[in-house]
Amino acid sequence: MYINRLGFYNDELVNLYKHLVLPRMIEEKMLVLLRQGKISKWFSGIGQEAISVGATLAMQDDEWIMPLHRNLGVFTTRQMPLHQLFKQWQGHQDGYSKGRERSFHFGNKAHHICGMISHLGPQMAVADGVALAYHLKQQQKIALAFTGDGGTSEGDFHEALNLAAVWDLPIIFIIENNGYGLSTPANEQYRCERLVDKANGYGIMGANINGNNIVQVYDTVKAARDYCIRKQKPYIIECETFRMRGHEEASGVKYVPQELLEQWSKKDPIKNFEQFLIAEEAITEMEIADIKHAAKAYIDSELKLAENMVPTVVDTNAELRDVYADRIATYSWLKTVKNYQNLQDFTKINTQVTTTELRFVDAIKQGLFQSLQKYRNLVLMGQDIAEYGGVFKVTEGFVEVFGKQRIRNTPLCESAVIGAALGLCLEGIKSVVEMQFADFVSVGFNQIVNNLAKIHYRWGQHADVVIRMPTGAGVGAGPFHSQTNEAWFTHVPGLKVVYPSNAFDAKGLLIAAINDPNPVLFFEHKALYRSVSDQVPEAYYEVPIGKANLVKSGDDITVITYGAGVIWAADFQQQHPAISLHILDLRSLLPLDYDAIKAAVAQTGKVLLLHEDTLIGGIAGEISAWISEHCFTMLDAPIVRCASLDTPIPFSTPLEQNFLAKARLKESIDKLLSF
Structure with missing residues (x-):
């Protein structure tokens, strides 16, 4: 395998090597622990390390990365304490997810890594949201999301790419093409010659590179990052590589032809890079041995630290408590009593408060408008909500006041928009997503029930997203525009579900939902929009969620x-x-x-x-x-x-x-x- 040093100094090449060899040696240790029964499952990235390491090194430390199963190099390159990672992988209570998740299904805000879920596509839309946050805050940053060749067939892949292209988001999508989706070979997954060719369909620039060449990976991602920032546009990189072990260890590799394994073993990213470094006189064999010896000592010492832990203590109250983010703990500005009292509860109307008779729809509109005034970091997203004002005209006139950056029309991609809303949360931006009809939420169901709802319980990340749901029958709209589907979501811990019956409650509950750090499904009955009205305080107020x-x-x-x-x-x-x-x-x-x-x-x-x-x-x-x-x-x-x-x-x-x-x-x- 040919490697071009591309002008890198020797010490820069050696630094790449040190980061590259560490995840390989950790993985080799994990396979030993797996055989010893000390971990229950492992998704190997052996043979693919150059992609994770090279891409992460090309990013700034405070830029979000959305990794998948085989991206151990992201975690090690971001210098997450290895003993904590060992605890995580062994399911211990003092791991990153408190024993609630396994392997790489966790994130960490301090290291700007967003934890994956088993449904691989949604990560990309979350990265869209992070990139949108960078764009809105005019920061010179990008987001980076990984996917595999198998993931490119999912609808979330297409939605995320399309949204990134339409909104001109600074984001890199990396496709790790290792030739197999579990056991399904590439020729049974897609018909395009190269996966990067898919970029053309969205008007996105892209590159196909050797994913086993860490110098090329690093240089390509770094150049793509500069492009994304300069042009404020997305970029796709297809990295050709190979998975040398099974999808996970229990799967094995019997379905892989032996000659293919032999062919790719000769392209091993570490062995080839070692040979290159020696040939370039950037390092000696003795120095390589010293680096590996130091890495082994580090791994052994960190594993020993991880073994010194107390047994898991089951606390049912703590388990229930951690399903939802605490409002005061989440929002630092609420920790002062003065600010907290500014959020008034008008459940019992003060007769001295000025009120106006408003229809149900106008009360919702007023609640949204006042929330946009209060929170400069609040963004509304939905189909036709800008100039058109939404199909029910709830947001009519908003774009003239708040601009198209905050009142954002979306393509028809509910899953990507909900995922982007979660991404905005990672960077401290609130959002309200309007479903054109509650019925259409079914195509965004996964993002809601598996990503939004579970993220705080899994790794402590709040998700202050409100999804407005125009719902209900009585308007002759038929079976796809009239469902009242709130029960779909009441079974999902981590969500809150609100369903007002009058204008007073509609405004107060909507404001409370926007103030809440947890995801809220806000149902608005279409037949009530213009048929009921109430005296509604002109002031900004809350009706408490969870109170009948x-x-x-x-x-x-x-x-x-x-x-x-x-x-x-x-x-x-x-x-x-x-x-x-x-x-x-x-x-x-x-x-x-x-x-x-x-x-x-x-x-x-x-x-x-x-x-x-x-x-x-x-x-x-x-x-x-x-x-x-x-x-x-x-x-x-x-x-x-x-x-x-x-x-x-x-x-x-x-x-x-x-x-x-x-x-x-x-x-x-x-x-x-x-x-």
Whole structure:
């Protein structure tokens, strides 16, 4: 393998070698530990070290990198303490993820490394968000994301590249083409001659290089970094390499032809670089031996440190606590009582506060507008939200006030946009993402439930992203624009799910969601946008997330509901004054206000759980189970659920009205009254 020194001085070449040989020697030690049963799994990067090491050395230490399984060289080159890495790999509680994750599924903000998830594509969109943050802050920095040849077939790959190209983001995408996706060879994965050719389809510059040549990797990434900063554009580098061991150790390499293994063993990045250094008289064989001896001593001493640890102590409270980021701990400015009190809770309206009657949609608009005024680091993203103002005109006029840098139209790539929102968080920028319709969130589902929701529990990184979800039926929009799919997300620890029923709550809960350091799914019922209005304080205020609201006190039946269900119950009460309903508006579905639920059950002893969602798998089932477990002695009748039909939502008005839970509300109430 030919290596050109490209003008590097001897000491620079030796420095490259020291960084290159360390991850190889660590891996060799890890394989020993695997055989000894001291670690449970290992994804080997042997044969690919030059890519991780060369790329990381070409970056600034405070620029974010998004590595994958085989990028140990990223972690070692960023000089993460090896004993801490050993603890991480052995699943110890004082590792980087507190024993909650394995191998490289963790990140560390101090070293600007963002932890991967097993779904390989989402990392690239997160890097988009980091690069956007650098661009918005006018910093001369770039982000770098790794993917493999297999990952280039995923939709997230295409979405991330397209978003980076359209938004002119300073980011490098590195494709480690090692010829196999687990056991599937390249000729069964794609038909283009080279993976870098995909760059042309997005208007992105790219290069194909020898990934086993650390000098070429370093020089190419460094030049690409300069290009990205100078042009404020993305760049793709395809690094041709080979995985000398199995996808993970249990897989083996029986599916690889022996002649291919022999061919690539001759291209080993370390052996060839050693030969080059000796030929160039940059180093001697004795000096190479000394470097390896020092590396071995370092590895052994760090492993010994890692062995001195206490057994895991299981603390259920700590496990539950770490699912969510604490607001005061996350935002340093909240640590002063004075600033914290500026966020007022207007749940009980002060009669001296100036209010204006606003429609539901206008209250949301005002909450967004005031939040944009408060946070200069808040960005809105969504399809058609800039000049057009969104399909529901919530953001109409915003772009003229706040500009297109903060009110950002997006391509049709929900997954990439949600991933980018997470990337913005890494650099301290808040975001609100608008789903054009809640139904469309399904194509961004992975980013929400596996990336946003789990990141704080996994490695302590908060994700203050709000996803606005125009939801619900009653507007004749059919099965792909009318779903009320909140129950999809109430099962996911780490998310918060909010669903207001009126303009006052809509504004206050939206502000609270934006102030929260955790990801919040904010459901806005489309049928309520312009059909309900309330007196809404003109001031900036919060309605606390996780607190239900007693809409009306009554004696006959407790109706526990949210969203449009609150309007249906109130309308029923007005039309049937002889029946006394006790109406509780949950407002937040995750977390639930169990104290309020218990008090509401105790009020009447007869409980109707009402929601627009379909019956099977709806949140009413969970609430019903909780009431049965904790409030059984308070009940005077079986719990009744009133929900929509277990069918997709039909288009025609008569069919839609029959579908909705409202059509069976009187029947459900009569059933309870009969007990």
